[in-house]
Amino acid sequence: xxxxxxxxxxxxxxxxxxxxxxxxxxxxxxxxxxxxxxxxxxxxxxxxxxxxxxxxxxxxxxxxxxxxxxxxxxxxxxxxxxxxxxxxxxxxxxxxxxxxxxxxxxxxxxxxxxxxxxxxxxxxxxxxxxxxxxxxxxxxxxxxxxxxxxxxxxxxxxxxxxxxxxxxxxxxxxxxxxxxxxxxxxxxxxxxxxxxxxxxxxxxxxxxxxxxxxxxxxxxxxxxxxxxxxxxxxxxxxxxxxxxxxxxxxxxxxxxxxxxxxxxxxxxxxxxxxxxxxxxxxxxxxxxxxxxxxxxx
Amino acid sequence: xxxxxxxxxxxxxxxxxxxxxxxxxxxxxxxxxxxxxxxxxxxxxxxxxxxxxxxxxxxxxxxxxxxxxxxxxxxxxxxxxxxxxxxxxxxxxxxxxxxxxxxxxxxxxxxxxxxxxxxxxxxxxxxxxxxxxxxxxxxxxxxxxxxxxxxxxxxxxxxxxxxxxxxxxxxxxxxxxxxxxxxxxxxxxxxxxxxxxxxxxxxxxxxxxxxxxxxxxxxxxxxxxxxxxxxxxxxxxxxxxxxxxxxxxxxxxxxxxxxxxxxxxxxxxxxxxxxxxxxxxxxxxxxxxxxxxxxxxxxxxxxxxxxxxxxxxxxxxxxxxxx
Numbered sequence: 001x002x003x004x005x006x007x008x009x010x011x012x013x014x015x016x017x018x019x020x021x022x023x024x025x026x027x028x029x030x031x032x033x034x035x036x037x038x039x040x041x042x043x044x045x046x047x048x049x050x051x052x053x054x055x056x057x058x059x060x061x062x063x064x065x066x067x068x069x070x071x072x073x074x075x076x077x078x079x080x081x082x083x084x085x086x087x088x089x090x091x092x093x094x095x096x097x098x099x100x101x102x103x104x105x106x107x108x109x110x111x112x113x114x115x116x117x118x119x120x121x122x123x124x125x126x127x128x129x130x131x132x133x134x135x136x137x138x139x140x141x142x143x144x145x146x147x148x149x150x151x152x153x154x155x156x157x158x159x160x161x162x163x164x165x166x167x168x169x170x171x172x173x174x175x176x177x178x179x180x181x182x183x184x185x186x187x188x189x190x191x192x193x194x195x196x197x198x199x200x201x202x203x204x205x206x207x208x209x210x211x212x213x214x215x216x217x218x219x220x221x222x223x224x225x226x227x228x229x230x231x232x233x234x235x236x237x238x239x240x241x242x243x244x245x246x247x248x249x250x251x252x253x254x255x256x257x258x259x260x261x262x263x264x265x266x267x268x269x270x271x272x273x274x275x276x277x278x279x280x281x282x283x284x285x286x287x288x289x290x291x292x293x294x295x296x297x
Numbered sequence: 298x299x300x301x302x303x304x305x306x307x308x309x310x311x312x313x314x315x316x317x318x319x320x321x322x323x324x325x326x327x328x329x330x331x332x333x334x335x336x337x338x339x340x341x342x343x344x345x346x347x348x349x350x351x352x353x354x355x356x357x358x359x360x361x362x363x364x365x366x367x368x369x370x371x372x373x374x375x376x377x378x379x380x381x382x383x384x385x386x387x388x389x390x391x392x393x394x395x396x397x398x399x400x401x402x403x404x405x406x407x408x409x410x411x412x413x414x415x416x417x418x419x420x421x422x423x424x425x426x427x428x429x430x431x432x433x434x435x436x437x438x439x440x441x442x443x444x445x446x447x448x449x450x451x452x453x454x455x456x457x458x459x460x461x462x463x464x465x466x467x468x469x470x471x472x473x474x475x476x477x478x479x480x481x482x483x484x485x486x487x488x489x490x491x492x493x494x495x496x497x498x499x500x501x502x503x504x505x506x507x508x509x510x511x512x513x514x515x516x517x518x519x520x521x522x523x524x525x526x527x528x529x530x531x532x533x534x535x536x537x538x539x540x541x542x543x544x545x546x547x548x549x550x551x552x553x554x555x556x557x558x559x560x561x562x563x564x565x566x567x568x569x570x571x572x573x574x575x576x577x578x579x580x581x582x583x584x585x586x587x588x589x590x591x592x593x594x595x596x597x598x599x600x601x602x603x604x605x606x607x608x609x610x611x612x613x614x615x616x617x618x619x620x
Contacts, residue, residue, distance in 0.1 A: 034416045041410065042427040048486065049431070051453050052442045064451055108341075111334035121331055131338070134346050136538075138546055138596055140572050140589040142349035144356065144582050148363065149344075168341025199330045228435040230549040235577060247437040251553055261445060268438040275433045283426060290490050291497040 049272075056265040063262035077266040084263055087270065089242070090249040097162050097233075097245060098226035104166035105173050105222040106215060112169050113177035114203045118189055128178070135171040139231075147235060157240040162232050166222065172293070173218040179292050180214035181207065217289025220282055224275055246271045357587035362580045374587035385588070387563050388571035391477070392545060395567070399481045400540040404533055407488050411495035412525070425496070432489025440553040443483045444470055470554050473564035480550055480565065491536055498532040499525065527612040534603065534611045541599045545592055548573065568592055 055063050056077060058070040081087050115121070116128055150161040184207060192202045208215065230247040237243040244252070250271055253264050279286060357374055359367035378385050410428055414421055431439070446452045447469035458466040467475040502525060510520040548569040555565040572592070576585035 031417065034413065035420070037413055038417065038420075038424045041413070042424055045427050045431055045486065048439075048442050048446060049434075051446050055445065068453055068456070108337035112338040115331045115334040119327070119331060121328075127335070130342070134342065136542060136600070137346065137350075138542065138589070138592055140546065140569060141353055141593050142346055143353075143572075144576055144586050144589065145349035145352035146345055147576075148352075148582070149349075151363070165341070165345055167337065168345060169338035171338075174338065199327045203334075224433070228437075230435075230437050230553070231573075234552075234573075247435060250437050250441060251556065253441075254557060264441060265445060268441050271438045272434050275435065276430065279430065279433045280426075283429075287425075287429070287493055290493045 052265050052268055055262060056269045058262050060260040060262050063260065063265070074262070077262060078270070081263055081266045081270065085249065085253070085267070086241075086244075087249070087267060090244050090246045091270075093159075093243060094227060094245040094247075097159055098223050100159075100163045101166035101226045102219050102223040104163060104168075105170050106219050108167050108169040109173035109177060109218060110208065110215065111203070113174045113181055114207060116174065117178045117181035118184075118186075118203075118207060119199075131171045131174055135175060143235075150236065155236075157237045157243055159237065159243060161236040162226070162229075166226075170218075170222065173222065176218055176221075176289060176293050177211065177214050180211050184210055213285060213288060214292065216282070216285045217292070220278070220285055221289060224278070227275060353586040353589060356583050357590050359583040361583040361586075363582055367583060370583070374584045375591075377584065378587060378591065384563065384566065384571060388566050388568045391564070391566060392547070392568040395477055395481065395547065396541065396544040398477075399484055400537065400544060402481065403484060403488060403491060403540065404536050406485050407491040407495050407536070408529070408533075410488060410492045411499055412521075414492075414496055415499050425493075428492060429489035432487040434487065436549040437553050439483060439487065440550045441557070443479065443486075444554055444557040447479055470558045470560075470565075473560075473562040476554070476558075476560065476564045480554060483550055483554075494536065495529060495532055498529040502528045530611045531613060534607055537603050538600055541603070542596055545569065545596050 054068070054070060057073045057075065058067075059072070059074045062070065112131075116124060116131075146161075146165075147156075150156050153160075155161050155164075188206060188210075189202060192206055193199075197206075228247070229245075230251070233245045233248045237245065238248055246267075250264070250267055253267065356367055358369060358371060360370050360373075361367035414425055414428065417424075434442075446454050449455055449466070449468040449471060452469075454469075455466040467478070469479040470476045506524045506528075507520060510524050515523070546569050547567050551565045551567050551570060552573070554560075555570075560566070568588075569592075572585050572588045575581045575588060
């Protein structure tokens with residue numbers, strides 16, 4: 001390195017070195033800038049979650065003052081909330097409805113998606129277009145007659161209107177599954193059919209196991225949709241407090257005068273926690289599911 | 298019979314002709330099977346979509362309170378809507394206002410969040426998890442949290458704003474001029490799912506295009522404007538359409554937030570709220586049906602506009618469903 005170089009040569013060498021170093025420094029500064037933006041955005045996204053957790057640990061008086069840090073930490077809030085309101089009952093109700101409607105959605109959406117993607121038949125294209133257009137149809141247009149049907153069946157208030165429709169296939173889930181099913185090579189089906197495998201067996205034993213990621217995705221989406229649903233329960237179960245779900249119960253919180261801000265935040269944390277935990281375990285499934293419906297549509 | 302995919306891929310089977318299997322069996326259309334498979338959807342479509350659509354269209358021309366049977370009133374519901382119901386205009390105005398502001402803002406923010414996620418060499422998945430997380434939060438819980446942290450008396454947001462020198466921060470949900478901004482911020486917080494779609498779109502852009510752009514000496518902005526942007530126009534189009542449909546059904550956040558603060562001036566009263574009130578508080582089922590049909594027409598109108606203009610700005614590398 002320390003060899004004697006002629007003037008131009010050494011100049012050239014130094015320039016190249018400087019350019020290389022500059023590039024490295026630039027790349028480093030770039031990365032620092034990017035991470036600074038990413039970290040501040042992350043902070044913004046996390047701030048409300050952080051604040052609600054902090055407030056949920058304050059005592060009642062402190063939650064309605066301007067202080068920002070709990071002193072003392074009232075961990076007891078997380079027990080009190082179960083006695084202050086029927087929180088456990090709301091949770092069980094929500095879980096019951098969400099589990100059954102998830103089951104219904106999966107059971108009823110897989111077969112239509114299968115025949116729409118793995119079999120050739122007349123009317124297939126038009127059926128698919130009808131399914132896509134029902135996806136775009138605003139719920140308000142059908143809401144009132146559907147409500148009247150349930151009222152005539154004397155199903156209001158009960159969980160039935162929240163669960164039964166999910167057993168009649170869901171357009172979005174059919175669409176997502178179909179997008180996945182078409183990506184499975186046809187040779188697999190052909191080979192099984194040649195072996196004399198019935199269509200039903202082919203669907204259940206071969207295609208369904210291969211489509212597990214997509215089925216997981218619709219199961220998660222429908223569980224989440226049901227867990228987070230507010231409008232359905234508002235129409236169908238609000239009259240009977242025994243049937244309240246977390247969303248309805250939490251919204252009614254403010255009307256219950258013995259419940260305070262800190263309790264409300266405690267309950268909010270408990271309401272969010274299951275879906276957040278679910279997300280950490282199944283992040284990949286969620287993200288791939290959304291991607292499947294969004295991009296290839 | 299226990300067929301596993303592994304045996305199916307074996308060369309012996311993939312030849313196509315296994316002795317003893319008549320060929321017609323393979324070609325036969327299993328009609329009954331197709332019908333049985335589709336039946337949940339068919340009955341659901343008839344019972345929960347087609348019949349209700351026809352019924353609500355009919356009911357929109359009737360006076361109907363759920364107890365007595367519907368009474369034909371012709372166009373009276375529609376007349377009432379346009380000429381005698383100031384709340385209809387209020388709700389429509391609020392809905393249009395929030396759509397015009399929040400749909401472009403959401404798309405821009407989602408693109409920005411997704412774009413910055415594609416940048417770092419390391420840690421991108423970690424940030425993605427955080428950005429996505431709020432979109433999982435139940436709408437009721439999210440709104441409760443925002444109503445609390447935006448509380449002008451003790452909420453931490455206004456405390457923070459005062460700390461950085463803003464003397465009179467807005468009253469957010471308690472101020473009719475600011476309440477919709479509160480909802481827009483709440484919506485931007487839950488941008489996660491839209492962002493993921495854009496992220497997938499951005500990652501689909503071939504690297505070679507960026508390399509070509511950089512060889513031509515394009516600046517960062519130019520390469521975004523002339524490479525990235527055209528490639529993600531289909532995603533923008535998709536989010537525009539779903540955004541329009543979604544914003545006319547916007548309900549839960551506004552309902553919960555206005556319940557928290559007594560929204561006397563109806564600043565958070567949207568189209569879907571109006572339908573809910575007419576149908577399930579006033580039991581004006583006929584009038585609410587008319588409102589729902591006008592909603593459908595408005596939604597179709599805006600969707601048609603986006604569809605019509607797409608030829609001019611949406612770029613499909615591999616052809617489109619809608620062409």
